[in-house]
Amino acid sequence: MNSSKMYKEFSTKYSKLTSKELDQIDNYWIFINYFIHPELHGIKGLSKNFWYSNKGLFGPDDYIKYIRGIISTKYTISEFLFFEKILNKLLWNLIQYMTNTKYDIPMSYIQKNNNILLNMSDNGRSYTRKKIIFNEKEKCYYYFPDYKTVSFSGEKSNKYLKLNRILSAMTDRNLYENLMKNKKYIYKIKSYEFYYPLDYPFPNANLLFYNENSDITWTKNIKDLYFSENKDKWYTYINITLNN
Numbered sequence: 070m071n072s073s074k075m076y077k078e079f080s081t082k083y084s085k086l087t088s089k090e091l092d093q094i095d096n097y098w099i100f101i102n103y104f105i106h107p108e109l110h111g112i113k114g115l116s117k118n119f120w121y122s123n124k125g126l127f128g129p130d131d132y133i134k135y136i137r138g139i140i141s142t143k144y145t146i147s148e149f150l151f152f153e154k155i156l157n158k159l160l161w162n163l164i165q166y167m168t169n170t171k172y173d174i175p176m177s178y179i180q181k182n183n184n185i186l187l188n189m190s191d192n193g194r195s196y197t198r199k200k201i202i203f204n205e206k207e208k209c210y211y212y213f214p215d216y217k218t219v220s221f222s223g224e225k226s227n228k229y230l231k232l233n234r235i236l237s238a239m240t241d242r243n244l245y246e247n248l249m250k251n252k253k254y255i256y257k258i259k260s261y262e263f264y265y266p267l268d269y270p271f272p273n274a275n276l277l278f279y280n281e282n283s284d285i286t287w288t289k290n291i292k293d294l295y296f297s298e299n300k301d302k303w304y305t306y307i308n309i310t311l312n313n
Contacts (some may be wrong), residue, residue: 205283
C-alpha cells in the first residue's frame with residue numbers, strides 16, 4: 070500500500086485529509102522535522118533531550134530563537150497554516166484511534182464556560198499558552214493543568230505514558246505509519262524526550278481538543294508566534310479572572 074492510500078484509509082470521526090493534503094504528506098514530514106530535529110539544521114552537539122548543545126544550555130529561549138528563524142524564512146503564513154492543519158488531523162486521528170480501547174489515553178483536563186484561575190507561578194512561562202485554550206466551537210476554555218508533566222514524568226510513573234508515546238510517533242514518520250497499522254506497536258515506541266510536549270511550538274494544534282477554531286484565529290496565532298517582530302508573544306496568555 071502506498072503511503073497516500075494508507076493515510077487516506079486511516080480516518081476517524083475527525084476530518085479526513087483532503088486530496089491536496091494527501092499529495093503533500095512528504096512535505097509535511099519535512100516541515101515537522103524542523104521543529105523536532107534542530108540538530109539537522111545547524112544546531113550542533115545537542116543532547117538527547119535538547120537541553121544542552123556544544124555551546125552550553127539550550128533552553129526554551131534558544132529553541133524559540135532557532136525555530137522562529139527557520140520557519141519565518143522557509144514558509145509563508147499560508148504554508149504554515151496548511152501544514153499545521155495536517156498536524157491537527159494526524160494527531161487527533163491517532164488519539165481517537167487509540168481511545169476507547171485497552172490502549173486508551175487518559176486526559177486530565179478541565180472544561181469551563183468562564184475564565185480559569187491559573188497558578189500565578191505560570192505567569193510569563195512560554196508553555197502556559199498551551200495549558201489554556203479557547204474552543205470556539207464549544208464556546209468554552211479547556212485547561213490542562215498537567216501539561217508540562219506529559220514530557221517530564223518518568224517512564225514508569227507517567228500516567229500520560231501512552232500519550233507521550235503517541236507524541237513520539239508524531240515526530241517520526243516510520244513510527245506513525247507503523248502505529249497506524251497496529252495499535253500494539255505503541256509498546257515498542259520510546260517516550261518523547263523533548264522538554265515540552267510535541268504541540269509546544271505550534272500555535273493552534275494542541276493536546277486538549279481537535280481544533281476547529283476559525284482560520285482567522287489560526288492565522289493570527291501563526292503571525293504572532295512566527296511572523297511578528299515580538300518573540301514575547303510566546304509568553305503571552307489570557308488575563309485570567311475567576312467568575313463563579
